[in-house]
Amino acid sequence: MEKVLTEIIENILIVTLNDPNNRNAVDFDMANELEKIWINFEKNDNLNVAIITxxxxxxxxxxxxxxxxxxxxxxxxxxxPLGFTRLIINKPVIAAINGYCVAGGLEIALWADIRVAGKNSKFGFLERRFGVPLIDGGTQRLPKIIGLGRALDLILTGKLIDAQEAYQIGLINYLVEDDEVLNKSIEIAKMISSFPQNTLRNDRLSVYEGLGRRLSDGLNIEMKYGIDSIKTNELINGSELFKKGLGRHGEIIK
Known part of the structure; x- marks a missing residue:
């Protein structure tokens, strides 16, 4: 049985951790395979968004x-350690979450840009009780997503929280029925994939590079990426579409 599965839908890559007997825990071979998959995703010009589930x-x-x-x-x-959690890529990733999303699994979810979760999913750093350190980005990403106080509570106590609490504290972005998690993730991915990609990716990188910087430094980072985006002519092309009446009132341009 392949422990990591991949599927492509249009411009979307779906990566599935596939060791259900071990709650999709990542072993050494899986980590090596995941590393290759995400590096190849970054290089593939035909892929715009990825989903990990x-x-x-x-x-x-x-x-x-x-x-x-x-x-x-x-x-x-x-x-x-898990193959890709220190990898910085320039394309968006969505985590589609059901059931247990714990320990390094939570760190994987934090690596993603957007988290979609089923109502019965559960979250926590359960490795706290076994002396396993957070070493796949959890200590760095979680405070930036939910704030220092809430992050330290989860990190120090190792407590398990349900999906409703995770949604309330901003850990997850979309809370849906369990059987709608992947469909919702694909819906979001298709919307993201429909936008001009250079500008979208530059804005995303601007967010990440500006984290923790002084406002003046962050604004310079934003300017740098903004100028790069303008040079792609996506803004000029977009303004022409706007003049034609397309994309107004939140309408997706097809």
Whole structure:
């Protein structure tokens, strides 16, 4: 059985963690495969957006502790122990979450730009009780997403929270029925993929590069990416569409 599955729908890549007997926990071989998949996604000009999800009834339980000795060999890997959580890519990623999204699985979800979750999903850093460190970006991304106080609560207590609480604190962006998680994620991905891509990607990178910077530095970063976007002529092309009456009142241009 392949432990990582990929599927392409239009310009969207769907990556599925596929070890349901272990709640899609990532072992050493899976981490190596995921690293290759995400590097290739970045290079593929035909793909605009990706979705990461889990098979069965769970997203991921994080690192497979039965394979911890081999995974330790990836701790200092520039792209992260789980294969890609230190990888900086310039395309959007959506996490489609059902069931348990815990430990390194939560860190994977935090790596994504947008999180869509089913009403019965659960979140937490359950590795707290086993002395496993957060080493796939959790300590850095979670405070930026939900704030310092709430992040430290989850990180220090290792408590498990339900989807409703995760939605209330801003950990997840969309809360849907369990059987609608992937469909909703694809719907969002198709919308994102329909927009002018150079400008979209530059705005996304501007957000990330501006985090933690002084306002003046952040504004300069925004200006730099904005100028790059203007040079692509997407703005000129878009203004012509606007003049024709397309895309107004929130309408998606097809």
């Amino acid at each position: 889990g098979s069965g009834n769970n997203f991921s339980a994080g690192a497979n502790l039965y394979d911890v000795k081999r995974l330790l060999n990836r701790v200092e890997n520039p792209n992260g």
